[in-house]
Amino acid sequence: MSVQPDPAPPAPTPAHPEAEGTTLERAQRLTDVITRLRRALRSSIRTDYPWESLPMAQVELLQTLAAAPLRVGELAARQRLAPNTVSGLVGKLLDAGFVDRQPDPGDRRTARIALTEAGRRQLRDWQLAHERRLASALESLGETDREAVMNALPGLELLARALTTVDDRHP
Template identity: 80%
Template sequence: MPTDPSALPGTAPTSDGTLAIERAQRLTDVVTRLRRALRSSIRTDYPWESLPMAQVELLQTLAAAPLRVGELAARQRLAPNTVSGLVGKLLDAGFVDRQPDPGDRRTARIGLTETGQQQLRDWRRAHERRIAGALDTLTAEDQAAIMGALPALDSLARALTGPGGPAAPAPPAV
């Protein structure tokens, strides 16, 4: 694997400084295709899994602790009314409930129910099995490259959330 970023195919430096843009375009394309492949393959391999990604992301955020709708909206970078609609669907499904806010009796926090926790565990397991199966089809070199890139991708995700963005806990060291 080349260590010089400009040695990557299609990323030769140009006089107008477009290397960073070209690299960003390639990364955006790959990440978009990966997300699309994950969404479609999970529905094909596990047809029972029909929860929209926006709802899954709310469940993932709520796995750490109950939050107010406004806090959820800020962490997900969505409009509060959008989050309210998503929460309504999760309430109807029994995945979340409203809990009293100990700091402000006028508001409620949204928390995962046991059903919601189980749904999230099932979703994670299905994705893990799907990704593990796909990784097994790759060469040892590709597998090592993907696993080696995870810390840098995690750092990129943190950089994209920026100051004031959602503060995700650091993943356990592998």
């Protein structure tokens, strides 16, 4: 499997950090790279694994439910989506057999949505397909670039945590 080059040429790497531009310019570049990575991964997964047809919004719900069953309202809050949007997504996942409704021990009037075994398998298969795709792409990079990507992970994890903290303070 060959990795197609990105149509946009990479920006030159400056010799000095202060030459990278303003914080806003760096944020714009990071946004662009993240967007292209997500698009490339989404598109390549459909090409390399045509059986994978689950929309990203449904995958994200499965990922959230992997930790524990939740009410639709809780799912909506965690995904930052409208409850009626989440209800529609849950309906599709129910129809596919990937989730089911369980009684909520704390409130008999509501139900919690939980992954079924089929949902766990679907999520596991989806994650494995993405991991294989990313591993292949990483292997296509030179050692220096591969190390640069891996060395960026701790900072990206901190950035994700900082964004989550900002989101929690500003609903």
